[in-house]
Amino acid sequence: MIDVQRDLAACVEDFVADIAQLARKTAMDTLAVALQGGRAGAPGGTTLRAPAGVGAAPQRRAPRRAKGAKRDPGELAKGVEVVHAYVKANAGQRIEQIKAALGYKTSELALPVRKLIASRAIRSEGKKRSMKYFPGDGAPPAAKRRKRAKARKARKKK
Numbered sequence: 785m786i787d788v789q790r791d792l793a794a795c796v797e798d799f800v801a802d803i804a805q806l807a808r809k810t811a812m813d814t815l816a817v818a819l820q821g822g823r824a825g826a827p828g829g830t831t832l833r834a835p836a837g838v839g840a841a842p843q844r845r846a847p848r849r850a851k852g853a854k855r856d857p858g859e860l861a862k863g864v865e866v867v868h869a870y871v872k873a874n875a876g877q878r879i880e881q882i883k884a885a886l887g888y889k890t891s892e893l894a895l896p897v898r899k900l901i902a903s904r905a906i907r908s909e910g911k912k913r914s915m916k917y918f919p920g921d922g923a924p925p926a927a928k929r930r931k932r933a934k935a936r937k938a939r940k941k942k
Contacts, residue, residue, distance in 0.1 A: 855895075863888070863896040871906045875918045882917070 855863075870886060871877070879897070883890050897917070900906040907920040 860895065860899075863892065864899055867893060867896045868900055868905050871900070871917045872919045876916050878914065878916055880913075 866886060867882065870882060874882075874885070877885075879890060879893060882888075883893055886893075897906070900920075901908060903922075904920040905922055906917050908915050908917050910916050
């Protein structure tokens with residue numbers, strides 16, 4: 785019984801050592817990829833790709849504002865345009881996927897998304913974190929209200 789336990793413990797120790805060595809090798813390969821700008825040679829003649837975001841050109845971010853300061857209208861309009869173009873090209877994505885692709889924080893996307901939904905440039909389906917965004921019909925709510933008011937007036941005349 786003791787021999788079996790000793791053999792089992794030895795196998796587990798060997799396994800843990802192999803996993804640790806593999807993790808170190810992977811970390812070193814990833815670091816080499818990042819330092820070489822995207823590609824590194826791996827054993828056996830294969831090449832490794834850099835993980836998403838590693839070695840890529842840094843994404844442009846707006847300069848930091850003081851806490852509580854508002855975004856200037858130009859910056860906000862640019863954010864609205866960027867989000868709208870992305871949603872048109874990639875319909876059905878959640879806000880987490882949009883933020884990862886555009887390099888924004890979720891809090892930076894909240895206002896542009898609300899403005900786009902209000903203008904009906906995009907529409908949403910789902911609730912909370914499962915909400916997905918799709919291109920909208922673009923009809924502004926004001927035009928819809930005018931159309932309803934006109935229809936009401938026509939009914940009253942009859």
